Amino acid sequence: MASTKLLIDDVSMRFATPAGAFHALDHIDLAVPRASFVSLIGPSGCGKSTIFNIVAGLEEPSEGRVLIDGVDATGAIGRVGYMLQKDLLLPWRTLTDNIILGMEIKGVKLAEARARALPLLRRYGLAGFENAYPRALSGGMRQRAALLRTLLLDTDVILLDEPFGALDAQTRLRMQEWLLKLWEDFGKTVVFVTHDVEEAIFLSDEVHVMGTRPGRIIATIPVALPRPRLRACTATPDFMALKERCLGLLHIEAPADIEDAA
Amino acid sequence: MPRTSANVVATTPPPGSAPNADGVIAWGAATSSPSPLVGENRGEGSGALAPKVPAGAPPIADPSPRGGREQALPKPARRLPVQKDWPTAAIVAVQIGILVAIIAGWEIGAVAGFIDKFFWSQPSAIYRTLTIFFTTGDALADIAFTFRSTILGFFIGTFAGSALGLSFWWSRNYAAIMQPYIICFESLPKLALAPLIVLVFGIGIASKIAIATALTLVVSTLTTFAGVKAVDPDGEKLFYSLGASRLQVFRKLVIPSCLPWIISVLRVNIGLALTGAIVGEFIASQHGLGRAIIYAGQTYDIALVWVAVSVLSALAVAMYVTVSWIERLLQRGIRG
Numbered sequence: 082m083a084s085t086k087l088l089i090d091d092v093s094m095r096f097a098t099p100a101g102a103f104h105a106l107d108h109i110d111l112a113v114p115r116a117s118f119v120s121l122i123g124p125s126g127c128g129k130s131t132i133f134n135i136v137a138g139l140e141e142p143s144e145g146r147v148l149i150d151g152v153d154a155t156g157a158i159g160r161v162g163y164m165l166q167k168d169l170l171l172p173w174r175t176l177t178d179n180i181i182l183g184m185e186i187k188g189v190k191l192a193e194a195r196a197r198a199l200p201l202l203r204r205y206g207l208a209g210f211e212n213a214y215p216r217a218l219s220g221g222m223r224q225r226a227a228l229l230r231t232l233l234l235d236t237d238v239i240l241l242d243e244p245f246g247a248l249d250a251q252t253r254l255r256m257q258e259w260l261l262k263l264w265e266d267f268g269k270t271v272v273f274v275t276h277d278v279e280e281a282i283f284l285s286d287e288v289h290v291m292g293t294r295p296g297r298i299i300a301t302i303p304v305a306l307p308r309p310r311l312r313a314c315t316a317t318p319d320f321m322a323l324k325e326r327c328l329g330l331l332h333i334e335a336p337a338d339i340e341d342a343a
Numbered sequence: 344m345p346r347t348s349a350n351v352v353a354t355t356p357p358p359g360s361a362p363n364a365d366g367v368i369a370w371g372a373a374t375s376s377p378s379p380l381v382g383e384n385r386g387e388g389s390g391a392l393a394p395k396v397p398a399g400a401p402p403i404a405d406p407s408p409r410g411g412r413e414q415a416l417p418k419p420a421r422r423l424p425v426q427k428d429w430p431t432a433a434i435v436a437v438q439i440g441i442l443v444a445i446i447a448g449w450e451i452g453a454v455a456g457f458i459d460k461f462f463w464s465q466p467s468a469i470y471r472t473l474t475i476f477f478t479t480g481d482a483l484a485d486i487a488f489t490f491r492s493t494i495l496g497f498f499i500g501t502f503a504g505s506a507l508g509l510s511f512w513w514s515r516n517y518a519a520i521m522q523p524y525i526i527c528f529e530s531l532p533k534l535a536l537a538p539l540i541v542l543v544f545g546i547g548i549a550s551k552i553a554i555a556t557a558l559t560l561v562v563s564t565l566t567t568f569a570g571v572k573a574v575d576p577d578g579e580k581l582f583y584s585l586g587a588s589r590l591q592v593f594r595k596l597v598i599p600s601c602l603p604w605i606i607s608v609l610r611v612n613i614g615l616a617l618t619g620a621i622v623g624e625f626i627a628s629q630h631g632l633g634r635a636i637i638y639a640g641q642t643y644d645i646a647l648v649w650v651a652v653s654v655l656s657a658l659a660v661a662m663y664v665t666v667s668w669i670e671r672l673l674q675r676g677i678r679g
């Protein structure tokens with residue numbers, strides 16, 4: 082539990098734009114322990130997705146390195162599971178064939194990949210939709226499928242970029258519990274991005290609060306609430322105190338609300 | 344004409360957004376059953392804005408300026424326009440009636456002398472020529488010749504064009520370099536080059552195939568390229584995050600995303616290929632329906648012109664229907 086699985090080591094990012102260099106990330110340091118669940122919260126545009134793009138090897142940082150298991154993985158693709166903000170299910174594939182996309186790319190035989198995916202599909206709430214096409218599914222179902230696709234890779238680290246952002250409040254709560262169950266079953270290391278403070282605390286072992294201009298981590302808040310977590314824990318004083326603290330930090334960031342921040 | 348269709352296709356989104364029969368049917372259904380809103384208006388007169396009062400409740404003085412509002416409402420209220428659909432049999436009957444009227448009017452006009460038989464011929468003469476054309480002439484050879492050059496030009500042009508369009512995905516630099524040439528070739532009136540093509544490829548079938556290919560190739564290239572540009576960059580990100588190679592992204596993402604675009608031009612292309620083949624035959628040929636039309640025109644055999652044109656139309660319709668059917672089949676079967 083204590084050893085570091087993913088280490089973001091002094092990463093900075095500057096984008097070249099027509100208006101000059103844009104400083105998106107400023108010296109990000111982040112150590113994610115093995116099999117833990119950590120969240121990043123912060124205002125829009127603070128660089129959360131950019132961090133994920135860098136960890137997934139889709140963008141080269143201007144400075145710094147990404148280490149997985151202590152090995153330099155900067156700019157390497159296919160090392161982590163990455164679920165982007167959209168579900169990106171391929172409309173011409175059935176649900177099963179969408180979920181095995183990662184295995185297919187890694188060269189697993191189609192029949193074997195399907196055989197591996199089917200029990201999981203049934204176990205995690207998609208029974209009866211094995212051969213359905215994505216357009217026939219609800220938003221929650223699509224997100225489940227996209228998450229399973231990410232989890233079915235043999236990568237230990239999973240990056241989830243606002244996976245429940247587009248869902249209605251009720252579906253969202255159910256999906257959070259579903260995700261926790263999955264996380265406990267699979268034992269992966271999860272980095273989770275959200276706008277929702279309550280969601281971040283409910284799910285995480287650690288919440289990293291980010292600030293903007295340039296994007297940086299302004300506070301790391303450990304969440305010591307016991308697991309397995311039930312919905313009732315969101316009403317405890319400990320939870321409330323954590324929420325207050327995160328909201329306070331986010332408010333300091335929002336310039337219009339400086340007076341409220343005390 | 345080919346130029347305009349090429350332009351239209353290049354900017355047309357994939358078939359999902361094309362107007363379809365479903366929309367028409369849905370409209371018919373909505374109008375034939377009155378909406379609840381209309382029904383309510385009918386029951387309460389102009390009281391759509393008035394609060395509902397339970398049936399048994401005594402009338403109460405209402406301080407709101409209700410009367411004034413009622414007067415402001417337009418009277419009589421405008422209703423949803425209703426259009427009644429005729430049964431299919433009635434539609435077909437009218438369609439046949441119009442056709443019969445045209446043929447009968449033509450025949451009567453020709454016999455009575457209103458219509459100059461020399462220039463326009465007449466239905467009975469056309470029918471006689473038709474039977475002669477099919478019993479004694481080389482009708483089937485002509486049809487086969489035109490059909491073959493059209494189909495070959497269609498396949499070569501569509502395949503090569505789609506492949507060319509897809510190839511632009513591989514390199515942005517290559518695409519940027521090729522772009523002006525493609526646009527130039529698109530805006531070129533390709534039929535104006537037909538005499539040159541006939542000169543180069545000879546008066547046999549090769550020149551007809553070449554013209555048909557030239558017309559279809561450009562449309563397929565441009566439409567497929569538009570499809571390539573519309574591939575979701577986030578989709579590519581997903582594939583690469585899974586560790587995919589470029590070939591895997593091409594095969595499993597780019598080709599399936601572009602297929603609807605490629606398929607959407609098949610119908611346009613079959614018409615263009617036919618045009619190309621016929622124009623090739625007009626210029627110089629020993630076979631084909633196009634040659635039959637030119638030959639009949641030069642010998643003032645107007646009935647034969649009409650026969651050849653009718654057979655050509657039938658061929659065009661048959662190919663169009665077949666391709667539309669294939670199009671639907673493919674659209675259903677897209678799988679990466």
Ligand SMILES: Nc1ncnc2c1ncn2[C@@H]1O[C@H](COP(=O)(O)OP(=O)(O)O)[C@@H](O)[C@H]1O
Pocket residue numbers: 096097098103105124125126127128129130131132
């Ligand atoms: N490729 C890029 N070029 C220029 N600016 C970018 C690029 N990608 C992201 N940015 C900028 O970097 C900032 C952080 O973006 P992002 O990581 O998407 O934020 P978040 O996910 O936290 O909302 C934004 O201001 C965005 O406009």
Ligand SMILES: [Mg+2]
Pocket residue numbers: 129130166242
């Ligand atoms: Mg983002």
